[in-house]
Amino acid sequence: MFGPKIKISKDMMEKIKKYSALAGYSSPDEFVLHALEKEIAKLEEAGSDEEIKKKLQGLGYIS
Amino acid sequence: MDRSSGRLGFVLPGALVLLAVSPAEAYIGPGAGFAFLSSFFVLFVTFLLAIVTILIWPIRLLIRLARRKGKLAKTDVDRVIIVGYDGLDPKLAGKWMDEGKLPNFKRLAEKGDFQPLDSSWPSMSPVAWSSFATSSDASRHSQYDFLSRDPKTYIPDLASVKIVNPTRHIKLGKYRIPLGKPVVRLLQRSIPFWKILGENGIFSQIIRVPITFPPQKFNGAVLSAMCVPDLAGTQGTFTFFTTDTEGAKAATGGVRKPIERKGNVVEAYVPGPANSMTEGQEELRVPVRVVIDEANESATIHLPGETFRLRLREFSPWKRVTFKPGLGVRVNGIVRFCVLSIRPHVELYLTPTQIDPDKPAMPISEPLFYSVYLAKLLGPYSTLGLAEDTWALNERVLDEELFLEQVWLNHEEREKMFFNAVDQTKRGLVACVFDCTDRIQHMFWRYFDENHPANRGKDTVRFKRAIEDLYVRADELLGRIMKTCDDPRTVLMVMSDHGFTEFSRGINLNSWLVENGYMAMKNGDKTCKDWFQGVDWSRTRAYSFGLTGIYINKAGREGKGIVDPKDALALKREIAAKLSGLPDEERGKTAVNDAIVAEDLYNGPYLDASPDVLPAFNTGYRISWESAVGKADGKVFSDNTKSWSGDHCVDPRLVPGVLFCNRRLARKNPAIVDIGASVLDLFGIERPRHMTGRSFFRAASEESSAGFVPRGAANG
Amino acid sequence: MWGLVRAVTAAFDGFIGIFGGWNPMVGLLAVSIVTGAVMLVIFRYTSNQRAIARQKELIKAHILEIRLFKDDLRLQFAAQRKILVENLRYMRHALAPMIVMLVPVLIILIQLDVRYARRPLLPGETTVLRVAVEEGIDLSSVRLDAPEGIAVETEPMRIPGANEVNWRIRAEREGSHDLGIAVGSERAVKRLEAGERVAKLSEVRDRAGILAVWARPAERPLPNGSPFREVALSYPERDLRLFGIGAHWLLVFFVVSVVFGFAIKGFVGVEV
Structure with missing residues (x-):
C-alpha cells in the first residue's frame, strides 16, 4: 500500500494490461517487472564468481 | 517472542495479582509463585484473546467479504488434500500394486482414479513443482533448471532465488556493520494457485513444496523447501571430522577436517555462517568437545550449555547452537551429530548447520511465525532445502544404513506437520511434499541392476529392497492419510512431479560440443575446467551447464556472444538435428531420443531464459556430473559410479509422475500443470487465462481455450 | 527445637542487621532478592525442567495458532482450549517445587513478618x-x-x-x-x-x-x-516507604523476589 509508486499514462496502462495477458503474464505488474528487469540486467554488475559457486555447494544434482 | 519481552509479560500481570494478596494466602512463596504467575499470565492472555477474537471477528469477516474476488460457484468440496511424493514412479507403483504390496494405493485407485501424470519439460523437481504451483509451463514461471546463468559472465546461479547482500557498511572498531538486511528474491514467476485461493477466502497450508523460498505473502501459510540454504549460505555442506589424516581432504558437498585425539578427547566445532560483521568474514564456530568411551562404544558430546551422550552410529536429536558475530547479535542454527567411528580413527559427522526454525536467521515461512509455530508445537525440524545428505552418501561419509536413517528422521518431522495441518483444515487446501521417495530412489536405484557401474566396490545385497520398502512405507502412510480424509467433501490427491529411471551413463554435452566444433578452447585444448575455465568464447557458438540443455552463445545476449541472433534459430535446429539419435557406441544404445528447440516447446514470456536446445535423453542417460558444472573432459560418455544412481532428468515422456485421486477424473492424460487449475475448479474458482493447465475434473470439451499451447508446453 | 529457631532467627538478625542504619525497606529488598535467587535455584533442581520447557513451548505454539487462524473462529477457540489444557499441565509441573519450597518460604515469611509487619513503639507511645x-x-x-x-x-x-x-x-x-x-x-x-x-x-x-x-x-x-x-x-503497624512510595511488606517481598527471579532465570539457566 505504501510501497514505491511509478506513474504510467492511462493509455500505456491499457496497453500493458492487454499485452501482459496476451503474452502469458499472470498480471500487468509481472509484465512491467520483467520488462524493467531485462533493461536493468544490461546495466547491472554480476556477483563474485566464488561467492556464487559456494552458494551452489551441496546441491545434490550437481557436483 | 524475544526473551526479555516474555519475561516482562509474565511479571506485570503477576504484580497485579499480588495487589490482592493477603498474608493468610501468602505461603505459596515466590518459588512456586514463578510458575503460578506464569500460568496466570497465560490465562490472562487467553481470556484477553478470546474477548478480542469475539470483538474483532465480525469486522474481519466484513473485510474478508469486501476483499473477496467475485463470488465462488457452489461446489461439493470443502477440503483438498494434496500429498506430494516426490519422484514416485507409476511403473513401480503399478507393479507393486499388482503384487498386492501397496493395498492403500490400490484401494484409492479403485475408489477414484490412478493415472500417470505428465511431468514438466524438463522433468526436474524445481521445474515440475513450479508448474504445479503456477499451473503454467516453464516459459511462464521461468524455472528451467536448478541453475540459471548470468549471460554476460556465464557464471551460474540458483535459478529460483537471488540473495543480494547489502553493499554499504559502517566501520565500528573491528566491526563492519552492514547497512540493511540481505534481500532475498524469489525468481519463480506467475502466481501460485494457493494465492488465488487465498484471494477468494480459502486458506491453505503449503508444507515443503519445492521452490517456495523465499516465502511469498498470501492468505495462508507456507513452509519453504527446496533451495532454502544452510547457515553457511550453501545448499547443504556437511562436516566430517576425522583423526585419519588420509581422510581429511576436500569433499564435494561437504568439508573434511582433520582432528587430533588427545587421550579420549577430540576437539571439533560446529561451523556457522561467515561473520559478515568483520572485514575478514571468518567462519563463526561453536566449539564441540567429544569424550570417547571406547568400552561402551559411545561418546559424550559437550556443547556450550549442553552435554549429551551418543552411541556409535546414532544420530543425535537436533541440537541448537548459537553463533555470536559480535555486538550482541546472535545467529541460531540446528545440527545433528553422529559418531561414525571410534577406532582405529575417531570420525564425527555433522549435518549441515541449518536455520533454526524457532529463531530463523532469515524467513523460511509465511507468515514468518509459521516456522516458529511448527517448531514450538512439534520440536525442531530440518529446514534445509535438500535436507537429506545425498552428497555424504556419494562421498561414502555416510553409508546406506545411516543415510536411510537420516531420511526417515526428516520424514517423521514432515508427517507430523502434515497431519497437524490436515487436522486443522475443515475448509481449504493442504499440500505437503515428502522428499523421501525422491532421495531414496536417487541413491538406491543401483540395487535394481547388478551391472550398474555405481555398484563397483559397494554393497549390492543388503539394501536391495530399499526402494520397495520405501513404496510400502509410502503406502502405509497413505493408509493413515485416507483415514483422515474419509469424507465425501474432501478431495484427496496423491501425486508426484516425475517418475524415476536408471542413471548409469553420463553425457558430457560440452565434450560433445567441442567434438562437433561448436565449442573451442584456448590454446587448442579439447578440455576445460569447471565453469568454462579455458573456453575461448570468441570461437564458441554453444555451451552447456546444468541438467537441462544447450545455450547458444548469442551476440547481444551473452557477454562474449558471437552468433548473430538472426542465425541463432538455424544453429539451434542444426545442433538439435545432430544430437537427436546420438548413439552410445560403447553400450550399443541410443543415448538421446530427441533434441528439441526451445521455440518448439514454449511460447511464454520467459522463453529467452530457456536453454536453446533441450535433449531428451534415453533411459539410463543424464547430463554428466562434469558437464553440469560447465566442464568439458574430453569424453562424451562416462560411467556414473556415484551412489546417486537413479535420476529423472531424461526425456520427460519416459518418466511421468503419478496421480491418484479419490474422485474419478473426467479425462485422460492429466499433467502436473493441470493440478492448480483443477483445485481452483474444485472450489468453484474460474481458471485465470494465463494458466496453461486445465481442470481434469472437466471433460476437455468443457474447458475454454487459453490460446496457442504447443503440445510439449501443455505438459508443463 | 527452640535452639534451631534461635539459630535461624540469629541468621536473619545478622543479615538484616547489615542494613541496620538504612531505611527498613532496604533490608526487606535485600531479603527478597536473595530469596528470589535461592528459590529459583531450588525450583531448578526440584522441577522437571525439560517438561516445563516443553509445556511452555506448547502454550506459545497455541498462542501463535490463534494468530495464524485469525479468520477461523473454530480454530481460534480450539487453540484457546488447548492453551488452557496445556496450562493445567504446566501448573502440575510446579507442584513438586511448591511442596519443597513451602516450609522454607513459610519460615522466611514469619521471620519477615516479625520485623516488618509492625514497628517498635516510639518514645511517648x-x-x-x-x-x-x-x-x-x-x-x-x-x-x-x-x-x-x-x-x-x-x-x-x-x-x-x-x-x-x-x-x-x-x-x-x-x-x-x-x-x-x-x-x-x-x-x-x-x-x-x-x-x-x-x-x-x-x-x-x-x-x-x-x-x-x-x-x-x-x-x-x-x-x-x-x-x-x-x-x-x-x-x-509499620508504614514502609521508600522514596515516598509505601507498600505492604508482603507485596514488596513477592514482587521483588518474583521479579528478580524472572530477571535472572536466563542467566541461571532455569525454566520457569
Whole structure:
C-alpha cells in the first residue's frame, strides 16, 4: 500500500494490461517487472564468481 | 517472542495479582509463585484473546467479504488434500500394486482414479513443482533448471532465488556493520494457485513444496523447501571430522577436517555462517568437545550449555547452537551429530548447520511465525532445502544404513506437520511434499541392476529392497492419510512431479560440443575446467551447464556472444538435428531420443531464459556430473559410479509422475500443470487465462481455450 | 527445637542487621532478592525442567495458532482450549517445587513478618500489656515490674472472667526493655522494643508447642508449668516507604523476589 509508486499514462496502462495477458503474464505488474528487469540486467554488475559457486555447494544434482 | 519481552509479560500481570494478596494466602512463596504467575499470565492472555477474537471477528469477516474476488460457484468440496511424493514412479507403483504390496494405493485407485501424470519439460523437481504451483509451463514461471546463468559472465546461479547482500557498511572498531538486511528474491514467476485461493477466502497450508523460498505473502501459510540454504549460505555442506589424516581432504558437498585425539578427547566445532560483521568474514564456530568411551562404544558430546551422550552410529536429536558475530547479535542454527567411528580413527559427522526454525536467521515461512509455530508445537525440524545428505552418501561419509536413517528422521518431522495441518483444515487446501521417495530412489536405484557401474566396490545385497520398502512405507502412510480424509467433501490427491529411471551413463554435452566444433578452447585444448575455465568464447557458438540443455552463445545476449541472433534459430535446429539419435557406441544404445528447440516447446514470456536446445535423453542417460558444472573432459560418455544412481532428468515422456485421486477424473492424460487449475475448479474458482493447465475434473470439451499451447508446453 | 529457631532467627538478625542504619525497606529488598535467587535455584533442581520447557513451548505454539487462524473462529477457540489444557499441565509441573519450597518460604515469611509487619513503639507511645494466668490464681497477686525507660500509666485492670490483668504502659526511651511479671515467686519476662530501628517484635509470648515456636521466633516460649498462659502487648503497624512510595511488606517481598527471579532465570539457566 505504501510501497514505491511509478506513474504510467492511462493509455500505456491499457496497453500493458492487454499485452501482459496476451503474452502469458499472470498480471500487468509481472509484465512491467520483467520488462524493467531485462533493461536493468544490461546495466547491472554480476556477483563474485566464488561467492556464487559456494552458494551452489551441496546441491545434490550437481557436483 | 524475544526473551526479555516474555519475561516482562509474565511479571506485570503477576504484580497485579499480588495487589490482592493477603498474608493468610501468602505461603505459596515466590518459588512456586514463578510458575503460578506464569500460568496466570497465560490465562490472562487467553481470556484477553478470546474477548478480542469475539470483538474483532465480525469486522474481519466484513473485510474478508469486501476483499473477496467475485463470488465462488457452489461446489461439493470443502477440503483438498494434496500429498506430494516426490519422484514416485507409476511403473513401480503399478507393479507393486499388482503384487498386492501397496493395498492403500490400490484401494484409492479403485475408489477414484490412478493415472500417470505428465511431468514438466524438463522433468526436474524445481521445474515440475513450479508448474504445479503456477499451473503454467516453464516459459511462464521461468524455472528451467536448478541453475540459471548470468549471460554476460556465464557464471551460474540458483535459478529460483537471488540473495543480494547489502553493499554499504559502517566501520565500528573491528566491526563492519552492514547497512540493511540481505534481500532475498524469489525468481519463480506467475502466481501460485494457493494465492488465488487465498484471494477468494480459502486458506491453505503449503508444507515443503519445492521452490517456495523465499516465502511469498498470501492468505495462508507456507513452509519453504527446496533451495532454502544452510547457515553457511550453501545448499547443504556437511562436516566430517576425522583423526585419519588420509581422510581429511576436500569433499564435494561437504568439508573434511582433520582432528587430533588427545587421550579420549577430540576437539571439533560446529561451523556457522561467515561473520559478515568483520572485514575478514571468518567462519563463526561453536566449539564441540567429544569424550570417547571406547568400552561402551559411545561418546559424550559437550556443547556450550549442553552435554549429551551418543552411541556409535546414532544420530543425535537436533541440537541448537548459537553463533555470536559480535555486538550482541546472535545467529541460531540446528545440527545433528553422529559418531561414525571410534577406532582405529575417531570420525564425527555433522549435518549441515541449518536455520533454526524457532529463531530463523532469515524467513523460511509465511507468515514468518509459521516456522516458529511448527517448531514450538512439534520440536525442531530440518529446514534445509535438500535436507537429506545425498552428497555424504556419494562421498561414502555416510553409508546406506545411516543415510536411510537420516531420511526417515526428516520424514517423521514432515508427517507430523502434515497431519497437524490436515487436522486443522475443515475448509481449504493442504499440500505437503515428502522428499523421501525422491532421495531414496536417487541413491538406491543401483540395487535394481547388478551391472550398474555405481555398484563397483559397494554393497549390492543388503539394501536391495530399499526402494520397495520405501513404496510400502509410502503406502502405509497413505493408509493413515485416507483415514483422515474419509469424507465425501474432501478431495484427496496423491501425486508426484516425475517418475524415476536408471542413471548409469553420463553425457558430457560440452565434450560433445567441442567434438562437433561448436565449442573451442584456448590454446587448442579439447578440455576445460569447471565453469568454462579455458573456453575461448570468441570461437564458441554453444555451451552447456546444468541438467537441462544447450545455450547458444548469442551476440547481444551473452557477454562474449558471437552468433548473430538472426542465425541463432538455424544453429539451434542444426545442433538439435545432430544430437537427436546420438548413439552410445560403447553400450550399443541410443543415448538421446530427441533434441528439441526451445521455440518448439514454449511460447511464454520467459522463453529467452530457456536453454536453446533441450535433449531428451534415453533411459539410463543424464547430463554428466562434469558437464553440469560447465566442464568439458574430453569424453562424451562416462560411467556414473556415484551412489546417486537413479535420476529423472531424461526425456520427460519416459518418466511421468503419478496421480491418484479419490474422485474419478473426467479425462485422460492429466499433467502436473493441470493440478492448480483443477483445485481452483474444485472450489468453484474460474481458471485465470494465463494458466496453461486445465481442470481434469472437466471433460476437455468443457474447458475454454487459453490460446496457442504447443503440445510439449501443455505438459508443463 | 527452640535452639534451631534461635539459630535461624540469629541468621536473619545478622543479615538484616547489615542494613541496620538504612531505611527498613532496604533490608526487606535485600531479603527478597536473595530469596528470589535461592528459590529459583531450588525450583531448578526440584522441577522437571525439560517438561516445563516443553509445556511452555506448547502454550506459545497455541498462542501463535490463534494468530495464524485469525479468520477461523473454530480454530481460534480450539487453540484457546488447548492453551488452557496445556496450562493445567504446566501448573502440575510446579507442584513438586511448591511442596519443597513451602516450609522454607513459610519460615522466611514469619521471620519477615516479625520485623516488618509492625514497628517498635516510639518514645511517648503507649500500649496495653495483657497478662493471662491459669485459673485459680489470685489476680491481685500478679505484679508488673517495669524497667527503667518504661512508665506504667494505669493501675492493674483485673478481668476475672478472662483471668487477665492489663496495664497501660508507655515507652519513654528507645531500646529493648524487659518487662518483669510475677506471681508469687514465679516470674516471666516480656520484651518490649522501642525506637526507630528494625527489630524482631513479639506481640504474644505463650507456651508454644514444638512446631508453634517457628511461628513465634522473636521470643522464647513460656515454660510448661508456668502460671502464665500468655503475656501479650501490641505494636503499631509499620508504614514502609521508600522514596515516598509505601507498600505492604508482603507485596514488596513477592514482587521483588518474583521479579528478580524472572530477571535472572536466563542467566541461571532455569525454566520457569
